[in-house]
Amino acid sequence: MTEAYATIVFLFVLFTLLGSSIWIGLALMGVAFVGMELFTTRPAGDAMITVIWASSSSWTLTALPLFIWMGEILYRTRLSQDMFRGLAPWMRFLPGGLLHTNIAGCTIFAAVSGSSAATLTTVGKMSIPELRKRGYPEYMIVGTLAGAATLGLMIPPSLTLIVYGVSINESIIKLFMAGIIPGLVLAALFGSYIVGWHLLRPGERPAGEPAMTLGQMLSESRFLIPVLCLVFAVIGSMYFGWATATEAAAVGVLGSLTLAAFQRSLTPATFFESLMGATRTSAMIALILMGAAFLSLSMGFTGLPRALAAFIDGIDLSPIALIAALTVFYIILGMFLDGISSVVLTMAIVEPMIRQAGIDPIWFGIFIVVVVEMAQVTPPIGFNLFVLQSMTRHEIGYISKAALPMVALMLLMVVLLVAFPGLATWLPNNLR
Template sequence: METLGIGLLLLVLMLVLLAGGLWIAMTLALCGWVGQFFFTATEPGKNLFSAFWDSNASWELAALPLFIWMGEILFRTKLSEEMFEGLRPWLNRIPGRLMHTTVLGCGIFGSVSGSSAATCATISKVALPELRRRGYDENLALGALATSGTLGILIPPSITMVVYAVAADASVIRIFLAGFLPGLLLMALFMGYIGWWSTRHPDRMPPADPPTSLGQKLRASGNLIPCTALIVFIVWVLVAGYATATECAAYGAVGSLAIAAWGRSLTVRNFVDGLVGATRTSCMIMFILGGAAFLTKTMAFTGVPIALAGWVDGMQLSPYALIAALVLVYLVLGTALDGISMIVLTTAVVLPMIQKAGFDLVWFGIFVVLLVEIAEVTPPVGFNLFVLQNMTGKDSNIIAKAAIPFFFCLIVCIGLITVFPSIVTVLPNLVMGPER
């Protein structure tokens, strides 16, 4: 219990520092330093430098600024406006109309980027200004973007899934296949809530456009060709094995530049502004990643995640009570750790408990990924909240409040895959045969 007390103390310190207005990355790093200096025998200075270096000196992370730059190009040229104009007539009669582009865009882009932060930052840069300009409710858009951005780690390929597969000694391909149907289910839940909210608050939605004929819709769809071609190309080179996720990011940036130049909307000014904007956003995200990595090291040295998991194991719960307890454990850990760290630090203790209870490891992988998604929008260390806070200037607590209904959509999704595990297992079993 002493170890859990250390974790609680660090959490309280983090809340106090954040409430005082200290930078997010500095808050995380300072909490990590306090934890190591006072409660471990390690040297905080050396660990601080190594944490920042290890978290940022990554080939996979090179995809982040490239995808963000792609979003900046789409935002600063006519491409984003053309995309919305192409979607507008098709979504005009659906409750929520263009608000659904937040979910659809994150789902499609998430299948390419594999990163929650990149998905949230890129789609927010493109969608949020357009939705504001057209008169859509900003809080609904912020909540939808914060949570839909997490689809980047649920819809394959996903770095988080790879980390779990390695830690659990499970098939990466099976876990990738298992993520598709839950990803679609979650998108449907998000869009369902947007539609329900829109019918309940018609006064907070812009007026519907005049009805359009099929011919007008098809002509407007011509605006979708450039962005659709870019996304299809990126997905194709990834699926065909011609490029890694990082290389796909480079193709995306170059492709968006080429399309913008072809449409004569690329100028020296918006090219430079796009570079500056992408650099600013990327540095912000990487600085937060470094602070989170240092705090994660502190948690590992103090043994808080292992103590928490061991405490649950000692309760000798029934299988479904165990799942409920693990949901609470991962929600608590999500307030202080990033998703990958949650998986790395707990799997050694949690997986034997799961196997003993009779749960499938592939199913549990998707279960954990959904919990990591919740962690991405859980204060005080909800990473997508930080991304949107720095992009919009809105306080992270305001964004978290806007995300609450979508948070419950995530909980519903977890409940559905628990009651109906075949949602997760049917596709890998169909493609690869039942696991022996």
């Protein structure tokens, strides 16, 4: 009965604070403070200071602002133009033509960004005008870009996976490795959608690209070399055990600064803008994590997570049924909260449930990223929708409808993860 009362109080205070437009991090702290005052005898202020310092001083968390800074630096370079020039000669032969540059470009940039919005903006600012100029259907340009940009949350270095790993104290490197194969499979699913459009709607195909010799194609491909070297430096250094996630993030920052300098796009102004952009984003995420850590402590004192885990165990819910329920839950939650907030808000309760059900937390991290990806392109708070609206001037409804097939493919990805869990677990289990 105490747990039920605590649940009602927590939810009431949470939705009241969120509904009053208070920052999510402060709302979480407010809920935790009320819980500590009502259900425990420990001084709430003392507990808050202790847990916030402990959660904020994590060395693993240092990777977060570094990866964010790396993405901010690359966003201000000529990377998107170079990627399009390097990819276009090879994409032109595929069914669907240059639409595949949206998928391939987002996949490559996701490997050096970690952010869905940064991936969308960087790739979109070049691909949208180029694809429009060549006569590709607008709904295909918008839809494929909206879906493919979510790969920034899956393919390492993923900010969401860092937050998830810190929240449940799992290896960041293993989570990064777990995201590689599912990320590539999801990219292949997006590519298959383009192939299907090409075959089923021949009347919408634009005119073919001018012929190019092999020498010209290889010459254009040189523009991909810098970003591919950066991808190898960041991901390869972690996979081969040469660097931790934090060290790889530092390598990525140095590499992106070097790349920007060689492209002559590194000026004092762009350096300062990238640094301030990374500071703002990092501070926002840090505040959310602080509030989540305090909320986890408060819930732990009430016994709510343990009681919920025991309840799940008592009704003998199968792991597949639990995953199905959590899929619906996170899709609904993602309609109102961004991905990182959804993760940190729920981990205190969800983690005991999945461990009680025998679900691998590494696998679950990839699952939760896929369902959080859906939230990026579903109204009313799908962040990618707003970014695309500012870039294309289309209505949110139009963009949502264009992205709907990509959401269906993400649901298919959840099914594939359940049917073939090795997609997420094989690589981290075989780390050197």
